[in-house]
Amino acid sequence: MPVISFVALxxxxxxxxxxxxxxxxxxxxxxxxxxxxxxxxxxxxxQAEIDAMRVRLGLDRPILEQYVSHMFGLVQGDFGWSSxxxxxxxxxxxxxxxxxxxxxxxxxxxxxxxxVPAGVxxxxxxxxxxxxxxxxxxxxxxxxxxFWLGLMLVAVLAVQMGWLPSHGFEGPASLIMPTLAxxxxxxxxxxxxxxxVMLEELRKDYVRTARxxxxxxxxxxxxxxxxxxxxxxxxxxxxxxxxxLGGSTVVERIFAWPxxxxxxxNAIGMRDYTLVQGIVVVYVAGFMLINLVVEGxxxxxxxxxxxx
Amino acid sequence: MNVATEPVLAVQGLTTGFDTARGRxxxxxxxxxxxxxxxxxxxxxxSGCGKSVAALSIMRLLETxxxxxxxxxxxxxxxxLAQADEATMSGLRGAKLxxxxxEPMTALxxxxxxxxxIAEPLMRHRGLTREAALARAVEMLDLVRIPEAARRAEDYxxxxxxxMRQRVMIAMALACEPDLLIADEPTTALDVTIQAxxxxxxxxxxxxxGAAVILITHDLGVVAEVADRVVVMYAGHKVEEADVASLFAxxxxxxxxxxxxxxxxxxxPGRASGGRVRLPEIAGIVPALDQxxxxxxxxxxxxxxxxxxxxxxxxxxxxxGHWAACWHSDAxxxxxxxxxx
Ligand SMILES: Nc1ncnc2c1ncn2[C@@H]1O[C@H](COP(=O)(O)OP(=O)(O)O)[C@@H](O)[C@H]1O
Ligand code: SF4
Ligand SMILES: [Mg+2]
Numbered sequence: 001m002p003v004i005s006f007v008a009l010x011x012x013x014x015x016x017x018x019x020x021x022x023x024x025x026x027x028x029x030x031x032x033x034x035x036x037x038x039x040x041x042x043x044x045x046x047q048a049e050i051d052a053m054r055v056r057l058g059l060d061r062p063i064l065e066q067y068v069s070h071m072f073g074l075v076q077g078d079f080g081w082s083s084x085x086x087x088x089x090x091x092x093x094x095x096x097x098x099x100x101x102x103x104x105x106x107x108x109x110x111x112x113x114x115x116v117p118a119g120v121x122x123x124x125x126x127x128x129x130x131x132x133x134x135x136x137x138x139x140x141x142x143x144x145x146x147f148w149l150g151l152m153l154v155a156v157l158a159v160q161m162g163w164l165p166s167h168g169f170e171g172p173a174s175l176i177m178p179t180l181a182x183x184x185x186x187x188x189x190x191x192x193x194x195x196x197v198m199l200e201e202l203r204k205d206y207v208r209t210a211r212x213x214x215x216x217x218x219x220x221x222x223x224x225x226x227x228x229x230x231x232x233x234x235x236x237x238x239x240x241x242x243x244x245l246g247g248s249t250v251v252e253r254i255f256a257w258p259x260x261x262x263x264x265x266n267a268i269g270m271r272d273y274t275l276v277q278g279i280v281v282v283y284v285a286g287f288m289l290i291n292l293v294v295e296g297x298x299x300x301x302x303x304x305x306x307x308x
Numbered sequence: 309m310n311v312a313t314e315p316v317l318a319v320q321g322l323t324t325g326f327d328t329a330r331g332r333x334x335x336x337x338x339x340x341x342x343x344x345x346x347x348x349x350x351x352x353x354x355s356g357c358g359k360s361v362a363a364l365s366i367m368r369l370l371e372t373x374x375x376x377x378x379x380x381x382x383x384x385x386x387x388x389l390a391q392a393d394e395a396t397m398s399g400l401r402g403a404k405l406x407x408x409x410x411e412p413m414t415a416l417x418x419x420x421x422x423x424x425x426i427a428e429p430l431m432r433h434r435g436l437t438r439e440a441a442l443a444r445a446v447e448m449l450d451l452v453r454i455p456e457a458a459r460r461a462e463d464y465x466x467x468x469x470x471x472m473r474q475r476v477m478i479a480m481a482l483a484c485e486p487d488l489l490i491a492d493e494p495t496t497a498l499d500v501t502i503q504a505x506x507x508x509x510x511x512x513x514x515x516x517x518g519a520a521v522i523l524i525t526h527d528l529g530v531v532a533e534v535a536d537r538v539v540v541m542y543a544g545h546k547v548e549e550a551d552v553a554s555l556f557a558x559x560x561x562x563x564x565x566x567x568x569x570x571x572x573x574x575x576x577p578g579r580a581s582g583g584r585v586r587l588p589e590i591a592g593i594v595p596a597l598d599q600x601x602x603x604x605x606x607x608x609x610x611x612x613x614x615x616x617x618x619x620x621x622x623x624x625x626x627x628x629g630h631w632a633a634c635w636h637s638d639a640x641x642x643x644x645x646x647x648x649x
Binding site: 205206208209210211212213224228301302303304 | 398418429433481
């Protein structure tokens, strides 16, 4: 099966990339100006406390040694000493992961459920009122930053109307507002993209062939055009994963959503470099995994790639 | 050739235009012809003469707007297709009336297996289950002489050559055994060696199924080989119509004569690279839709043109079934120095 060898190849290819990226992250954190130990213990600490922190963080050792033990630590799941958790932060990061994943997945689901059909409907009714209406929505959504949308949602739906919980995690209803805030921009992007691709596909020769064999409009769209239009759409969704990760940080803060992004902002506030670095590593790993899934999907819907 | 039975298709006064920024432009002008059961009618003419627009008008596959049928009737299967609604047309297309196109590389859906693409009209029109239709699709692939048909049915189009894809198109178009097949330059995009194969397959299947065929081409060599009757189109008009023997024996329109003089010999060196090499042709080009002269459209390129040609010549019958629209048709091919090909 070529699909299996494809997956194996991609997984193998990830190893050196992950290695390189983690190394770069290490170097960036080394390049942060100021002494990490001093920053972590705070301005009022004594020199003895600072020295103790240096030893605890391993900063007293030569940089190459630090690097090697850092890498070995990562492989074994030891992300170093976090001042917030007074130890290895990995379990705490992982404990926050499901909340972030839930937020991202529901944002993607909402994007697919709303963005794709909106684009298809607009394209099929090209230049008619429904197309103009949808395109207007898209433009409006793209103009709105998601933190603003988040604040408006909180103000209207939670504070004024009291319909939805305004923050934290209190059952599935809590997911609604952060998801809307996070997905809004992506929905607009995907709707616009889908519309453009659909219009392009609808003009292609194979559509005329489908009509020439007696198929009707809806069948042609569903059976022939949609799949071809999905190829670029999946790519766009895949490329927006970075945006979703970044966006989730802001959205989690606004809604006090107990995810990794919220933790990241706390870590930055506390100057807990170990924790920040650990979260970045987890993000990178997640990002690579997502790319793998996107490539797999791409392969699934585009037969031309399967034999390449 | 004309049997006394009802024709499969009777086009009468078909006029098709486009609404454009430069106003309403007419691409097919008062076109009439008819087809008997099992007959092969060739429509010839250079690129831009309105052959495809005529074919797509019959199929009702033109996008409206900008295209619209301005006049005429298209009698087929007891109806006037010019007036038929989309539901009627989609019931006929692929069932009684099929079409294959010039570009086999883009005519198939790149992300659907060819077997299923052939099976679709069978499921749509014959009510076959997916399995039965797919089995029939394999038989069709076999009929168009694709080796290992069962395995090939599972392939996507990108795994096939242009010639194979065109054979897939033929299989798809003929799956429901239509009464009429319109083949719009089916071999133009193919290699010369493949052209002959594809034409032969088309002809064999036509004979087997008894379908009438409209073969659109600008290659008179192909016409001589496969057509019973020929309609010559120039700038949207039918300028000549005859059975193939009498057309080649004595063309009655200077345009037809000009086309014949530019027919390549089958083994001529110019044809070696897929027939795309330009051959000695009639000087000038087919005028664009908004630049057609008021009288005979051929005036600017015609060696026989005279003052009289500023008026549109009517179609006149020179011998039974041989029609031409030219004021000087008796002089065609007779002029000094016009060596016959
Ligand atoms: N959608 C369109 N809009 C405007 N003009 C068109 C359109 N389609 C075809 N035409 C014009 O109609 C004329 C006939 O085209 P066509 O039927 O494709 O010629 P051919 O004989 O090569 O098949 C050409 O001048 C072409 O430019
Ligand atoms: S009518 Fe005149 S211009 Fe037209 S084809 Fe005949 S001779 Fe030529
Ligand atoms: Mg054409």
